[in-house]
Amino acid sequence: MKKLRIGARDSKLSRIQVDIVARKIKQTLGIECEFVPIKTKGDIDRTKSLKDFKSPGVFVKEIELALLSREIDLAVHSLKDLPCEMDSNFEIVAVVEREDPRDVLVSKDGVGFYQLKPNAKIGTSSLRREVHLKNLREDIQVVNIRGNIETRLSKIESEGLDGVVLAYAALKRLNLDSHVSYIFDVNEITPCPGQGAICIECLKDSPYKSILSKINDTDAYIQTQFERLVLKFLGGGCHSSIGVFCKTDQDKIYAFASILRGDKLVKASIEGDKADFLSLANKLSNMLKS
Numbered sequence: 001m002k003k004l005r006i007g008a009r010d011s012k013l014s015r016i017q018v019d020i021v022a023r024k025i026k027q028t029l030g031i032e033c034e035f036v037p038i039k040t041k042g043d044i045d046r047t048k049s050l051k052d053f054k055s056p057g058v059f060v061k062e063i064e065l066a067l068l069s070r071e072i073d074l075a076v077h078s079l080k081d082l083p084c085e086m087d088s089n090f091e092i093v094a095v096v097e098r099e100d101p102r103d104v105l106v107s108k109d110g111v112g113f114y115q116l117k118p119n120a121k122i123g124t125s126s127l128r129r130e131v132h133l134k135n136l137r138e139d140i141q142v143v144n145i146r147g148n149i150e151t152r153l154s155k156i157e158s159e160g161l162d163g164v165v166l167a168y169a170a171l172k173r174l175n176l177d178s179h180v181s182y183i184f185d186v187n188e189i190t191p192c193p194g195q196g197a198i199c200i201e202c203l204k205d206s207p208y209k210s211i212l213s214k215i216n217d218t219d220a221y222i223q224t225q226f227e228r229l230v231l232k233f234l235g236g237g238c239h240s241s242i243g244v245f246c247k248t249d250q251d252k253i254y255a256f257a258s259i260l261r262g263d264k265l266v267k268a269s270i271e272g273d274k275a276d277f278l279s280l281a282n283k284l285s286n287m288l289k290s
């Protein structure tokens, strides 16, 4: 079989994620891959806050165009970068691996979140993280920062911040998790739907769909599809305040979600059988709608 061309963002983290997928494809399916780096709008325009991009999927569009023009055979993304409402030409054929979905604080002096000085300045451009941080500590001042992980870490010094909040998964994959000062429990900051998961996206009529689906991690797939479905039912763009977290254990699903209503963070939780996936996602979103 010919080499498969993997398209993905051109960042250090993205390359590491592509390596993880390529290794799995080689080991499990015996197929070689090559990496095709693609610049996305989200990478090019670094001045804009993520909240100000008009359409979702700022890290995705150009990669999907490369799929359409057959310049690449598959795309590898951080699942959380994929809008929950996907264009009908495309499909998530596998969730390959899910790292820890929690958010973490990297602080200036290594102090924990509750030890930060009053009115501490914390960098993030995620509305979800902002809302949760203020819910935990009213005094926290949020500063908007953008850029890849290394850039955001460097902004602690360059912007005089007391810390930044980032995805644990990203720091682990970049081998930077020794910088972590505090790990937020999922009850403190509800994770972003799909956070920590790497996925493979293909054209719906791709000849590689069925072979690539062999490297799907079933539990990671169910958890993240559940989280994305709740986000979709709530009408959330992927840069909204909405957090959803789903855990699985054998035949069971345990999930909760949080959303900003007025100036209050409201939360709901649910559990049930995997077989009732759709109605559970529906119920959970309805609990948060009213």
Ligand SMILES: NCc1[nH]cc(CCC(=O)O)c1CC(=O)O
Pocket (backbone or CB within 6 Å): 078, 079, 080, 081, 165, 166, 167, 169, 170, 194, 195, 196, 197
């Ligand atoms: N918002 C950008 C983004 N997209 C994916 C990740 C890495 C985490 C993941 O794989 O879910 C990050 C960085 C972050 O949230 O700090």
